[in-house]
Amino acid sequence: MMRRKSLIAAALAAVSILVAAGCGTGGLGDPKADKARGKELFTSKCAACHVLADAGSVGNAGPNLDDAFVEVRKQGFKESTIFQVIDKQIKYPTGRDLFDPKRDIHLNGPIPTVEMASDIVKGSDRDAVAAYVASVAGLPVKGGAGGKIATADGKEVFAQAGCGACHTLKDAGSSGAVGPNLDAAKPAKDLVILRVTNGQGVMPSFKGKLTADQIGAVADYVSGAAGK
Ligand code: HEC
Ligand code: HEC
Structure with a gap:
């Protein structure tokens, strides 16, 4: 399957311009939300479509979230900024097809077979998932079995x-x-x-x-x- 390139870099550039201009980021969620709960929610709601080493997930319908954030981390973005971007992605997923009828092209590459629905998780659940992903994506896995599943049931x-x-x-x-x-x-x-x-x-x-x-x-x- 063709996969489009990560939109995170562009999203972060937009966020940092807003922050620099003193506009805030639209006052979305709480970056101190419960990360343990966020990890559980990630496993049940997001893992199917995204690779994230800390969660041991292998879904490939959407971008690999570790790859998406490695570069971003190197550029020195703060975890709170990364949180805002992820929180926003869950509320208003990008990746809707950006079709330009004048030029008859899909601006963001091949049409996806799978789209990320909006509001998969809401409110404090959304903040929890975003806080969890922001705390681990693109970073080496801390200890444990690398998220491998242990059960035989x-x-x-x-x-x-x-x-x-x-x-x-x-x-x-x-x-x-x-x-x-x-x-x-x-x-x-x-x-x-x-x-x-x-x-x-x-x-x-x-x-x-x-x-x-x-x-x-x-x-x-x-x-x-x-x-x-
Ligand atoms: C990212 C979404 C996704 C995940 C995660 C996923 N599947 Fe699937 N599965 C699909 C899709 C899409 C198909 C249809 C594939 C096709 O035929 O092109 C499918 C097909 C199947 C089929 C064949 C059904 C049929 O009648 O053709 C089985 C059985 C199945 N999946 C079981 C599982 C099990 C068990 C798991 C977990 C270990 C799993 N799937 C995880 C998306 C997923
Ligand atoms: C049914 C599959 C699916 C599920 C479930 C899903 N996503 Fe996505 N996600 C996608 C797809 C597809 C994209 C790519 C959108 C695009 O760029 O076209 C995406 C993009 C993203 C991005 C932006 C990554 C980048 O590099 O641009 C983030 C962050 C993200 N998802 C987080 C999540 C979180 C957190 C959850 C759970 C609440 C979740 N996703 C659930 C399919 C899914």
Whole structure:
């Protein structure tokens, strides 16, 4: 899949101009929001589409958030400024198609297959996710297992790997609509193993992230629970 380049640098340039001009940044959220809660929310709401090493996520429908912020960190932007940009991205996602009819071109590259919906998380939840991402994106992972999933329980793997952000599965309480509704698709175990291992289209491969046993467990779970 073609992926467009990060828009973060441009967004930060705009924010710093506003700050320099004394306009503030529109007074969005609270950068001191609860980061632990933000990490949980990231895993359930954002991990499906974004790589973020600290969260151990492998989604590839949207930009890799570590890559997006490495350069920004080098340029010395403050965490509070990065927070504002992320908070704003969640409230008003960029990445809507910027089509210029006069020139008949898409200004920001190929049309995305997946768009980031606005208000995936709201209010203090949005601040918590933004504060968490601003505190880790583009930085080396601090200790721990690099966010690797430890559980061997299929239902837990489904939750922790973020499958539910893209797939509806009643048994797991998920209502994602990026990929097929698994209750309707009722995939056989072999198909689940194949898709989770190799990915397809915007579905990322989980090969480096889940062990063969974990992939087997989530496949058992999905093929058994779908449609129930
Ligand atoms: C369904 C997939 C999807 C989900 C879920 C999602 N995003 Fe995104 N996100 C995208 C896409 C696609 C883009 C790229 C927009 C563009 O540039 O065209 C993006 C862009 C971004 C950017 C800007 C990155 C850059 O380099 O320009 C940030 C920051 C971001 N997302 C954070 C989040 C956070 C935080 C969440 C959870 C609250 C989240 N996203 C949930 C798909 C998603
Ligand atoms: C970023 C969104 C995304 C995530 C995360 C994701 N999927 Fe998918 N999945 C898709 C899409 C899109 C398809 C359809 C691919 C195609 O056929 O082009 C798909 C297809 C599938 C299929 C095949 C369904 C069918 O009938 O064709 C299965 C099974 C599946 N996913 C299971 C999972 C499991 C289990 C996980 C977690 C380990 C997961 N997916 C994570 C988006 C996602």
